[in-house]
Each structure stands twice: as structure tokens, then as C-alpha cells.
Amino acid sequence: MPWRQVAVFVSVFIPAVSVAEVYRWVDDQGVAHFSDRKPSEGEHDQVELKRPSLIPMRENITRGKRVSAINEQVNRSLEAGSSDQRRPSDRQEARERNNARCQGYRKKLARIHQQLRAGYSNDQGNRLRRQRRELSQKLSRECLLG
Known part of the structure; x- marks a missing residue:
């Protein structure tokens, strides 16, 4: 009742x-x-009160699940990388190669910055900016995040 x-x-x-x-x-x-x-x-x-707008949440929920799955995948790959079964000398060599590669990226980026500051034509400037963008992405993916 x-x-x-x-x-x-x-x-x-x-x-x-x-x-x-x-x-x-x-x-x-x-x-x-x-x-x-x-x-x-x-x-x-x-x-004058306007009607409230309704936003469907289905797309947000789907994206959230997709992001969660990617995060889990990244965490699993990081955990697998931390349990590295290589010998200490092999790990040291790989670290040195990675440091050398990262140092090469930094030198190339410094050279490109210097060329951009020195002046350039339109086509050359576009090419240099594209190279800078690609090198910056490699540097952050392989050296800063990895």
C-alpha cells in the first residue's frame, strides 16, 4: 500500500x-x-528555462572500456619487460645501444633547431618541421617512455 x-x-x-x-x-x-x-x-x-540536454553515455562507456583494455595491455607488457630473463651483460649492452640511439636523436634535433633558427625557405622549413616532429615522437616513444 x-x-x-x-x-x-x-x-x-x-x-x-x-x-x-x-x-x-x-x-x-x-x-x-x-x-x-x-x-x-x-x-x-x-x-525562461530551457529543456535540459540529454547526452547519450553509450559512446563514453565504450571508449572508457577501450581505454581500460589498453591500460591493462600496457601494464602487462611492462610487467613482462620487468621480468627480463636476459643476462646482466646483455641488458647493459641493450641499455648502452638505446642510450646511443637516444643521444643521436637529441643531436639531430639540435641540428634541426639550429637550421630552423638560421632561416629557411618555405619548402625547406616544412621539411625541417616534419623531421623535427618525427624525431621528437621517436625520442619520446623510445627514450622517454620506454
């Missing part, structure tokens, strides 16, 4: 709220007020 009373109350109350009017007025001290009742004195404006 109480559920029926709640249902009746909600069905009567919800439509009343959706058609409620909102009034706005500014008092003599310059403070703006909003209310669902008309002020007893002074000028007031009726506020």
Missing part, C-alpha cells in the same frame, strides 16, 4: 515541478535573487 501512495505522490509532484516558473529580481542593494514565487514588490523578470 505505501508504494501506491509514493507513486501517486510522484505522479502529481513531478509534473508540477516541470511547469514551475522562476522569477529573477535585483534588490535595492544590487543582489540578484531567484525564486519560484513572485516577489511582493519591485520589478521582476520571468526566467
Whole structure:
């Protein structure tokens, strides 16, 4: 029986709220007020309420699941990389090769920056910026993130 009373109350109350009017007025001290009742004195404006926009969440949920799956995949590959079964000397050699490659990227980037500062034609500038972008991506993927 109480559920029926709640249902009746909600069905009567919800439509009343959706058609409620909102009034706005500014008092003599310059403070703006909003209310669902008309002020007893002074000028007031009726506020036009727009319907709320509804945004479907399905796409956000799908993207969130996709991002979570990628994060799990990255974490698994990082865990697999941390349990490296190579000999210490092999790991040291690989680290040295990686450092040399990263140093080469940094030198090339410095040379490109120098050329860009020195001046260039339009075509040459576009080529240098493209090379800088590619080298920066390699540097961050292989040296900073890896």
C-alpha cells in the first residue's frame, strides 16, 4: 500500500515541478535573487528555462572500456619487460645501444633547431618541421617512455 501512495505522490509532484516558473529580481542593494514565487514588490523578470540536454553515455562507456583494455595491455607488457630473463651483460649492452640511439636523436634535433633558427625557405622549413616532429615522437616513444 505505501508504494501506491509514493507513486501517486510522484505522479502529481513531478509534473508540477516541470511547469514551475522562476522569477529573477535585483534588490535595492544590487543582489540578484531567484525564486519560484513572485516577489511582493519591485520589478521582476520571468526566467525562461530551457529543456535540459540529454547526452547519450553509450559512446563514453565504450571508449572508457577501450581505454581500460589498453591500460591493462600496457601494464602487462611492462610487467613482462620487468621480468627480463636476459643476462646482466646483455641488458647493459641493450641499455648502452638505446642510450646511443637516444643521444643521436637529441643531436639531430639540435641540428634541426639550429637550421630552423638560421632561416629557411618555405619548402625547406616544412621539411625541417616534419623531421623535427618525427624525431621528437621517436625520442619520446623510445627514450622517454620506454
